[in-house]
Amino acid sequence: MVRDDGYGERGKRFAEYLLDGIPALRKAGYNPYEFQRMVSTSGGVTTAKQLLAQGKPSTGLTTLWMKEMLDSSVEFAVCLPWFRDHLFTYEEIEQAEFRLTERGFDLARIHAVPVPAWCAAPTPEPTPEPPAAPTYRQRVEAEEAAQLARPATSTALTTEAVRSAVFRSLVLERAGGRCENPGCGHPDFHVIGRNDMPVVEVDHVHGLGEGCPDHPANMVVLCPNCHAVKTRGRDAEVAELRKLLAGIARQRHEAAMTGA
Structure with a gap:
C-alpha cells in the first residue's frame, strides 16, 4: 500500500516508481530495507525531499554508484521530467543533478527513459469533418x-x-x-x-x-x-x-x- 503524503496522484506514482525498482536492486545484491521502510511509512516524495536535504548523499547512493546502478537512485527518479517539475523545487532538482553528475552520470540518459503510459498525453479525438453542404x-x-x-x-x-x-x-x-x-x-x-x-x-x-x-x-x-x-x-x-x-x-x- 503506497502512503499518500499529500502530493496527489503524481506523488503516488512517484512512490510506486521507487518501490517497483527494489526487486532489481535485491537481484543485484543490494537490499535497501531502510529506504523501503521510509517510502512505505512517509511517502515517496517526502522521503526524496528528506534525502536531498541531507548535507551529504546517503550510503545507498554510494552503493548504487559502485554497482553502476545510478539510474535506480532517488536522485535519478527526481530528475525524470514527469516528476521533477511537478513535485520538486528548483533547488532539489539542482541537488539531485549535482549528485549524479559528480559521480560521472550522463544526465542525457534521463531523457531516454520512455514516458510512462499514465503520463502520456491522451490521443486527441479526431476533429469531426463539418457536415457537407447540401447539394x-x-x-x-x-x-x-x-x-x-x-x-x-x-x-x-x-x-x-x-x-x-x-x-x-x-x-x-x-x-x-x-x-x-x-x-x-x-x-x-x-x-x-x-x-x-x-x-x-x-x-x-x-x-x-x-x-x-x-x-x-x-x-x-x-x-x-x-x-x-x-x-x-x-x-x-x-x-x-x-x-x-x-x-x-x-x-x-x-x-x-x-x-x-
Missing part, C-alpha cells in the same frame, strides 16, 4: 417535398401559387448571378446592388399564370434589359426568346442535378 439536388428535392406539404394561397376568386425563395436562390447560384440569355448585349453583366446582391432578375420562362411550375427547370436569370425584352418585346421575338431560354433552363437544371 443542388438535395436542396431541390427538399423544397419539392416542402411544396407538396404547403397548400397554395386560395381566395374565392383565384388560387395564387406561392413562389419559392429557395428555388430563386438556387437559380441565382446556378447562374453565378449573371444573365443567362446567350443573346444578351452585355453577356458579362454582373452589377452588385443593395445588400451585396447582383442586380439581375429571376424569371419564369413560362409564367405561373399559364399553369407552368415554380421550379428551377422553368427559371432563368436575366439582366434587366433581357427581362424587359422577354416581357414587353415583339410577339415573335418573345416567342423565340422563350424557346431559347426554356432549353437553357432545362439544360442547366439537369446539369446541376447531376453535378456536371
Whole structure:
C-alpha cells in the first residue's frame, strides 16, 4: 500500500516508481530495507525531499554508484521530467543533478527513459469533418417535398401559387448571378446592388399564370434589359426568346442535378 503524503496522484506514482525498482536492486545484491521502510511509512516524495536535504548523499547512493546502478537512485527518479517539475523545487532538482553528475552520470540518459503510459498525453479525438453542404439536388428535392406539404394561397376568386425563395436562390447560384440569355448585349453583366446582391432578375420562362411550375427547370436569370425584352418585346421575338431560354433552363437544371 503506497502512503499518500499529500502530493496527489503524481506523488503516488512517484512512490510506486521507487518501490517497483527494489526487486532489481535485491537481484543485484543490494537490499535497501531502510529506504523501503521510509517510502512505505512517509511517502515517496517526502522521503526524496528528506534525502536531498541531507548535507551529504546517503550510503545507498554510494552503493548504487559502485554497482553502476545510478539510474535506480532517488536522485535519478527526481530528475525524470514527469516528476521533477511537478513535485520538486528548483533547488532539489539542482541537488539531485549535482549528485549524479559528480559521480560521472550522463544526465542525457534521463531523457531516454520512455514516458510512462499514465503520463502520456491522451490521443486527441479526431476533429469531426463539418457536415457537407447540401447539394443542388438535395436542396431541390427538399423544397419539392416542402411544396407538396404547403397548400397554395386560395381566395374565392383565384388560387395564387406561392413562389419559392429557395428555388430563386438556387437559380441565382446556378447562374453565378449573371444573365443567362446567350443573346444578351452585355453577356458579362454582373452589377452588385443593395445588400451585396447582383442586380439581375429571376424569371419564369413560362409564367405561373399559364399553369407552368415554380421550379428551377422553368427559371432563368436575366439582366434587366433581357427581362424587359422577354416581357414587353415583339410577339415573335418573345416567342423565340422563350424557346431559347426554356432549353437553357432545362439544360442547366439537369446539369446541376447531376453535378456536371
